Amino acid sequence: METHIGSRDCARTARNDSDEKSVRIVDAEGHRKNILEVATAEFAAHGFAGARIDEIAAKTSCSKRMIYYYFVDKDGLYVAVLENAYRRVRQLEEAVDYDVLSPEAALRKLVAFRFSYHEKNAHFVKLVLNENMNGAHHLARSDVIVQLNQLALATVDRIYARGVHDRVFRPGISALEIHWQISAFCFYGVSNKSTFSTLFERQISVGLSFDKIKANAVDSIMRFVIL
Structure with missing residues (x-):
């Protein structure tokens, strides 16, 4: 599981350097879960062809770039869903x-x-x-x-x-x-x-x-x- 999160791409809730590693792990798990929940609804409603990564990103706490960081591409996200x-x-x-x-x-x-x-x-x-x-x-x-x-x-x-x-x-x-x-x-x-x-x-x-x-x-x- 990825443990790196870009600070400008996803919300961060803690800044203490001593807790940075654990915060990154928690962020990664939380953001992946959030993306999967939103993507599930979008793919179910519109199918693979009809669902849009831009729309999924707009409904999550992450950017389009970070979705690709976690899942590589639209196909990878769909398989994960x-x-x-x-x-x-x-x-x-x-x-x-x-x-x-x-x-x-x-x-x-x-x-x-x-x-x-x-x-x-x-x-x-x-x-x-x-x-x-x-x-x-x-x-x-x-x-x-x-x-x-x-x-x-x-x-x-x-x-x-x-x-x-x-x-x-x-x-x-x-x-x-x-x-x-x-x-x-x-x-x-x-x-x-x-x-x-x-x-x-x-x-x-x-x-x-x-x-x-x-x-x-x-x-x-x-x-x-x-x-």
């Missing part, structure tokens, strides 16, 4: 101890978490959708994202294997199949929310709540794997 987005969801997911739950309870909890996370973090869904529209060009450059998603598969596989061992889940299903099904439910509710709501506003208003949709998604996944 994608990595940060995937890292966040995996960290939250891995913080749950699924092994202390029964396989059924663990899988229900996992599906419910993913469904709720996508609903509450539309930026993540929009970033993934934008990347799909661009043929996953930037995502393919990141070994970090590949490794993070292997963690996601490993979590599913561990839960599923316990269920098969306990004879509550039917054998012969891959972790990738289950992960695919979960992702399909999670994404549709966000990616098609505007069009679906417009087309079926009246029907939705009389009984299709978010909690009901989530419960249906969880039940569907459970029916897919349970004997």
